[in-house]
Amino acid sequence: MLTYRMNRDTPMTPQRMGAYIADFKTKELPRMRKLYDYYVGRQKITRRTGPEGKPNNKAVHPYGNYITDINVGYFLGEAIAYSSSAPEEADEAKNGTLQRAAAAVRGALKKAITIVTGKGLLDTLQEINKYNDEAAGNAELGTDASIFGIADELVYIDKDSEIRFTPVDPRGIVLIFDDTVESELLYGIRFWENVDILTKAHTEYAVLYSDIECQTYRHAGGLWVAEGEPVEHHIGAVPINPYYNNRMGLGDYEQILSLIDAYDSTQSDSINDVEAFADAYLALIGMGDISFEPDEENKPSEGEQQIRAMKNNRVLLIPEGGDAKWVVKTVNDTQQENLKTRLAADIHKFSKTPALTDQDFAANASGVAIKYKLMGLETVAAKKERAFRKGLQRRIELICNVLSIKGRKYRYTDIAMTFKRNIPANFTEIADVLNKVGGLLSKETQVGLLPVETTYAEERERIKAEAEDGYSVPTADEE
Incomplete structure (x- = not known):
């Protein structure tokens, strides 16, 4: 800057x-x-x-x-x-x-x-x-x-x-x-x-x-x-x-623009390879001299007619000693996928931004574990x-x-x-903590730990108003 x-x-x-x-x-x-x-x-x-x-x-x-x-x-x-x-x-x-x-x-x-x-x-x-x-x-x-x-x-x-x-x-x-x-x-x-x-x-x-x-x-x-x-x-x-x-x-x-460029290039090259595979050439070996030049009346050549007939009939008549095979570029798919995986990991690593769509990101993870994964963020x-x-x-x-x-x-x-971070809250985990140590904390501190948009003063007034209206929540013993 x-x-x-x-x-x-x-x-x-x-x-x-x-x-x-x-x-x-x-x-x-x-x-x-x-x-x-x-x-x-x-x-x-x-x-x-x-x-x-x-x-x-x-x-x-x-x-x-x-x-x-x-x-x-x-x-x-x-x-x-x-x-x-x-x-x-x-x-x-x-x-x-x-x-x-x-x-x-x-x-x-x-x-x-x-x-x-x-x-x-x-x-x-x-x-x-x-x-x-x-x-x-x-x-x-x-x-x-x-x-x-x-x-x-x-x-x-x-x-x-x-x-x-x-x-x-x-x-x-x-x-x-x-x-x-x-x-x-x-x-x-x-x-x-x-x-x-x-x-x-x-x-x-x-x-x-x-x-x-x-x-x-x-x-x-x-x-x-x-x-x-x-x-x-x-x-x-x-x-x-x-x-x-x-x-x-x-x-x-x-600071990671070059990594983004590398990922774009690698992924684009992979797509190019797939298209190139789809555009592979069929090599006909030992099939004789076949002409692809049109005749004087500009009609399809003998070679084009033979290839069209093979496609329609789905049959190849190969003479003795002949062969037919696709000519394709050998693609090392494993190497490409490993490279893209490393590039994606480096992008998230150096930007300190987690891959939220990763299936292992928050699978069965506790609140502490999720916070650890969000440490970079x-x-x-x-x-x-x-x-x-x-x-x-x-x-x-x-x-x-x-x-x-x-x-x-x-x-x-x-x-x-x-400032308050925008992160999903585990109410069960928070309630368990408050249940265990609630007696050591003031009511105001306990309300402050709850992931809800309220204050202790607001809740105190609401509880007071509910009591005046005769409203109460039954306890387990009263049910």
């Missing part, structure tokens, strides 16, 4: 912005396009050529699609849960000395600033997430990150003054960071191309985002020309938010989680920046995120 850096004192001009876009198109975009091609099945084998008249099958095996979908489904198949254990609110009076000291430095405050934390912030965030279909957006970001090694979203305020965030194609995003150890995002560039449906004319546009404003540009005559005036975005930071797949910014199948998911969490924290920070415009201070660090 390519990373751009510049000194924060260096001015960002249209010429410099254009240079970043051109460099990105030359160095990074080809890599991203190739990775996307392998996700949708446009692989190297589809461009293979062969001798005319010979079989040239091009069997595509979309391992990239499989690896990404399995990884994203396991990592983000369950919606991310948000929580906060902070108190409801802490206003200026509660903060006391620090708030008053800050007020003395800034001058007289006309009204107290309320710091919204705890459930107040959580409820607001949940409403914003619901409005933006956050779970679906996260899955799309996870897919982009799995393919390209990075995903991007744009945070903005819509025409109804609502806070919005939406994934944007990382193939059209250039990020520029400062050159300090903090690596702060200084600018974001989003570029795209419009094609007129009638004239087929191509026009390229770009939007430059800083921490304060955004400016639209149009590419004309080799120059980037500003369109209109800069617009303040009120986000409080660069509104493009990156999500990395891992520390190196690598896609999930980026879990290792990848743990790295994804650490990287994705940073992106979510910055998203919440940007949301809090916008909310603070209304005069209330929001503390984004009070929000906690919980």
Whole structure:
């Protein structure tokens, strides 16, 4: 993954912005396009050529699609849960000395600033997430990150003054960071191309985002020309938010493209051999001189007539000393199958993605055994989680920046995120564990161990409501 850096004192001009876009198109975009091609099945084998008249099958095996979908489904198949254990609110009076000291430095405050934390912030965030279909957006970001090694979203305020965030194609995003150890995002560039449906004319546009404003540009005559005036975005930071797949910014199948190509080629060659066997030649030995040249009236030759008669009658008249046999290419099927098996195993091994269709994967396996087989997938998911969490924290920070415009201070660090793996649960095994050690654990911990979408507080309220309604579940002694 390519990373751009510049000194924060260096001015960002249209010429410099254009240079970043051109460099990105030359160095990074080809890599991203190739990775996307392998996700949708446009692989190297589809461009293979062969001798005319010979079989040239091009069997595509979309391992990239499989690896990404399995990884994203396991990592983000369950919606991310948000929580906060902070108190409801802490206003200026509660903060006391620090708030008053800050007020003395800034001058007289006309009204107290309320710091919204705890459930107040959580409820607001949940409403914003619901409005933006956050779970679906996260899955799309996870897919982009799995393919390209990075995903991007744009945070903005819509025409109804609502806070919005939406994934944007990382193939059209250039990020520029400062050159300090903090690596702060200084600018974001989003570029795209419009094609007129009638004239087929191509026009390229770009939007430059800083921490304060955004400016639209149009590419004309080799120059980037500003369109209109800069617009303040009120986000409080660069509104493009990156999500990395891992520390190196690598896609999930980026390092095994050669193995995928080898598997495609080997499988295609096997199909070619099968077709070549079907197109085998029949050798007739000692059958005399048979002509296949048509006569003057362009009628079938004597040889063609004899062969047609043999096919219709299903009889061969072979003279003494003659023979008939098929001329075929000897195929070492065992060697080919062993090679394909090794290639498939290496693809799963080095991508750390299990072959879920393997009949031995989960046959009569316990929960612990299945987790052991998923250890590679879990290792990848743990790295994804650490990287994705940073992106979510910055998203919440940007949301809090916008909310603070209304005069209330929001503390984004009070929000906690919980990721849950999407894996089939063994209820019998969990119930057995709780039955054995339940007395050593609190009710809240026991509920937390259950693979159901609920909390201890919710269950406590439900049990209380059922008791008030006179509903109860009979025990074994009462039956």
